[in-house]
Amino acid sequence: MDSEERAPADADLHGRLVYGDESALAEAYTAYGALVRRVAARVTRSPAAAEDVAQEVFAQLWSRPYAFDARRGSLRTWLSLLAHRRAVDWVRGEARHRKDVRADDSALHAIPEPGPGPDETVVDRERALLLHSALAELPQPQREVVHLAYFAGRSYRQAAVELGIPEGTAKTRLRTALRTLAETLADPTDPVWERGA
Amino acid sequence: MTTDHDGVRELLAAWAFDALSPAERAAVPLHLAECASCAAQARRLRETVRLLDGPASQGPAPDGEVGDSGSRNVLSAALTRRPAAPRVAAHAAPYAAAVSGLTALLPEADGRWGTPVVHDWDAHATVAHLLAADEHLALLLGLDARVPPSRTEKLGWARAWERRTADVIAHEHGRTPEETVAAWSAQARELLATPEALDRARDPERAGRAVTLTGVRLPVADHFLVRAFETWIHTDDLGRALGLNVPPPPEEHLRQLVRLAVRILGTALGPSAPPVLLTVTGGDAWVLGSESEPVRAELTLDPVDFCLLVGGRQAPREVPRRETGDTAAVSAVLQRAASLAWL
Numbered sequence: 001m002d003s004e005e006r007a008p009a010d011a012d013l014h015g016r017l018v019y020g021d022e023s024a025l026a027e028a029y030t031a032y033g034a035l036v037r038r039v040a041a042r043v044t045r046s047p048a049a050a051e052d053v054a055q056e057v058f059a060q061l062w063s064r065p066y067a068f069d070a071r072r073g074s075l076r077t078w079l080s081l082l083a084h085r086r087a088v089d090w091v092r093g094e095a096r097h098r099k100d101v102r103a104d105d106s107a108l109h110a111i112p113e114p115g116p117g118p119d120e121t122v123v124d125r126e127r128a129l130l131l132h133s134a135l136a137e138l139p140q141p142q143r144e145v146v147h148l149a150y151f152a153g154r155s156y157r158q159a160a161v162e163l164g165i166p167e168g169t170a171k172t173r174l175r176t177a178l179r180t181l182a183e184t185l186a187d188p189t190d191p192v193w194e195r196g197a
Numbered sequence: 198m199t200t201d202h203d204g205v206r207e208l209l210a211a212w213a214f215d216a217l218s219p220a221e222r223a224a225v226p227l228h229l230a231e232c233a234s235c236a237a238q239a240r241r242l243r244e245t246v247r248l249l250d251g252p253a254s255q256g257p258a259p260d261g262e263v264g265d266s267g268s269r270n271v272l273s274a275a276l277t278r279r280p281a282a283p284r285v286a287a288h289a290a291p292y293a294a295a296v297s298g299l300t301a302l303l304p305e306a307d308g309r310w311g312t313p314v315v316h317d318w319d320a321h322a323t324v325a326h327l328l329a330a331d332e333h334l335a336l337l338l339g340l341d342a343r344v345p346p347s348r349t350e351k352l353g354w355a356r357a358w359e360r361r362t363a364d365v366i367a368h369e370h371g372r373t374p375e376e377t378v379a380a381w382s383a384q385a386r387e388l389l390a391t392p393e394a395l396d397r398a399r400d401p402e403r404a405g406r407a408v409t410l411t412g413v414r415l416p417v418a419d420h421f422l423v424r425a426f427e428t429w430i431h432t433d434d435l436g437r438a439l440g441l442n443v444p445p446p447p448e449e450h451l452r453q454l455v456r457l458a459v460r461i462l463g464t465a466l467g468p469s470a471p472p473v474l475l476t477v478t479g480g481d482a483w484v485l486g487s488e489s490e491p492v493r494a495e496l497t498l499d500p501v502d503f504c505l506l507v508g509g510r511q512a513p514r515e516v517p518r519r520e521t522g523d524t525a526a527v528s529a530v531l532q533r534a535a536s537l538a539w540l
Contacts, residue, residue, distance in 0.1 A: 029272060051271075
């Protein structure tokens with residue numbers, strides 16, 4: 001569906017959400033529930049947490065429908081961005097909790113994990129969180145293209161059509177975004193646990 | 198160099214995200230094999246995406262699929278935070294939707310209750326006005342007032358209406374906006390739970406009973422439409438003041454509002470006005486005015502613009518329209534429509 005076809009469909013769905021038509025909520029969930037869970041699961045790596053995030057995202061869409069404006073973007077990207085932010089918040093909360101536990105009794109190191117050693121997994125997990133935190137902070141135009149490419153599986157050309165922007169712009173935004181993320185990892189002083197929760 | 202260095206370099210981020218077409222994807226390894234700097238860049242970007250995926254030892258991330266119970270949980274969690282518009286008879290459905298629409302908007306006024314909205318009302322006073330405006334129907338249907346009574350015995354309906362609004366606004370300004378919202382919301386809920394709101398048969402003793410409110414004698418069922426109309430218009434006022442785009446009511450509701458407004462307009466114009474064919478886009482057409490003369494002019498309006506005109510939110514001269522024929526006849530219809538506004 002391109003941006004011209006999408007806009008009236010989103011506007012219609014949004015109108016029905018605003019006026020309290022619960023069938024519109026069910027339709028939004030049918031259309032975007034899997035995407036929201038996929039984004040949340042990719043970040044949290046926990047089906048239970050993805051369930052919590054999906055609940056929060058759709059509750060917010062329903063109870064605060066005016067936070068979405070059909071003139072400023074598609075519902076698909078809006079929900080994807082919101083799911084990502086909520087998932088990052090969840091992981092940050094978990095990370096803080098885990099750090100507290102580790103400070104107490106090194107519990108994390110006491111649990112044997114399969115595959116690479118626990119240290120490597122912990123480091124990768126920290127890096128993933130660092131990257132997702134940085135992704136959540138990118139300017140919205142960049143985030144939208146990353147979400148469509150990375151979470152929704154679109155090619156950059158499809159993403160350009162969906163966002164109503166030139167293909168070259170979509171390509172450039174992906175590039176700027178991924179370079180920024182790569183540079184985040186290159187900065188060893190970044191205190192991952194404390195970043196602005 | 199045999200492959201396109203600049204072209205491939207620009208594609209590397211999309212390649213790392215696996216967001217290339219098959220043809221483009223095929224070109225990348227050919228170039229990477231012969232360009233060390235692009236190969237290094239590609240490795241770095243791919244590694245960033247791999248880390249974004251998370252630790253490999255945990256296996257692939259779970260996908261988004263869930264069963265029906267997950268879906269039910271999500272929907273019921275949302276509905277506990279904001280109930281759906283209640284199911285009522287067709288004549289009360291537009292009011293139920295308008296109340297739900299205003300309920301959805303009001304949290305956006307948090308921290309901005311002093312924002313000027315319309316007349317000399319701020320956002321808080323606008324909700325207080327709706328509390329007063331809905332109260333007239335509430336009292337008629339046997340509900341209790343939520344604000345001490347006003348002295349309006351000797352006043353005509355328009356003065357009494359204004360006095361009640363002024364008194365309720367003064368009363369509510371002594372309370373918090375949240376208290377005013379709660380009072381308005383509770384009264385609206387009670388109105389929507391009355392037998393008149395649920396009476397699908399429009400029983401002459403219930404929703405079919407004709408009563409006079411705001412100077413017009415109409416069945417109770419139509420007064421519910423009037424409440425819907427006013428609630429929507431003031432929600433739109435609030436949206437404009439807060440910089441938010443309030444969507445028009447659902448099509449079927451809009452059609453009900455238009456039909457009622459045309460009926461009131463026809464009565465107001467009277468049987469001797471020069472006849473004008475009024476068409477509302479996507480809906481019906483009516484001949485307003487005299488039935489014994491040929492139609493003098495044709496006027497076409499969008500349903501939302503027509504409602505905004507009748508609601509006093511569009512000036513008769515400026516309202517977007519198509520017209521042919523006698524300009525004076527069209528102008529008389531537009532002026533009369535705008536004069537119906539009591540909001």
